[in-house]
Amino acid sequence: MTTTYAALLRGINVSGHKKVPMAELRDLLGDLGHGDVRTYLQSGNAVFTSASDDEEALADQLGKAIADRFGFSVDCLVRSGAYLRAVADACPYPAESLEGKQLHVTYFSQPVEPERLASVDPADYAPEDFQLGDRVLYLYAPDGLGRSKLAEALARPALLKGVVATTRNWNTVAKLVELTGA
Incomplete structure (x- = not known):
């Protein structure tokens, strides 16, 4: 069973600092084994599916992969679609x-x-x-x-x-x- 998540990256692509192209972010999430990867805007929003049910582990995994690929650290939060719906409601x-x-x-x-x-x-x-x-x-x-x-x-x-x-x-x-x- 898979869960759909949103990854929320903090402070990327602001005034030319910490550049993370969305196409590369999509590729990175795919390389990590996640499916149905999509991004929204340039400000660090990605949606993906994963078999994992551990938001913190997913966020840590993504943060480490970004540091490895881009050479800088980025704070990442990962939240399930159900959580995002509950927040909106x-x-x-x-x-x-x-x-x-x-x-x-x-x-x-x-x-x-x-x-x-x-x-x-x-x-x-x-x-x-x-x-x-x-x-x-x-x-x-x-x-x-x-x-x-x-x-x-x-x-x-x-x-x-x-x-x-x-x-x-x-x-x-x-x-x-x-x-x-x-």
Whole structure:
């Protein structure tokens, strides 16, 4: 039995740094024995099938293969299509009535306790807001991520020390759910 997964790579193809061509990423995933490999955008989203049920092992395998092939390390998260669907379904904001650039999901490598983010009071950033979910943070930023003061506050390294985090806008969240067939 195989499971469909999405690989979320952090910080590739940004301003010419850590270049990972999507065709090469597809080939790499295929070389690792995964099937039905597809990529979405240039920002590090790949969908594939695998007989493995260990997301962490799949992420480690992909990270090592990228380092071997491209000569630099990339943080990778791997999540099942069912998980991605559950994250989308649990969104506390009215995604259907917002523009994709207004709503973001930050995926975490592990659960993040609310206490870690207690120093960030959403009321100080209204109308922006955030909510924690299952290994995710939902961010409502009505003027987009690039102008979000709340996103800047949440990105302070001390808040998420030891946690891999990578963010996708809602359009990408929805597309990955679709591509995984969840």
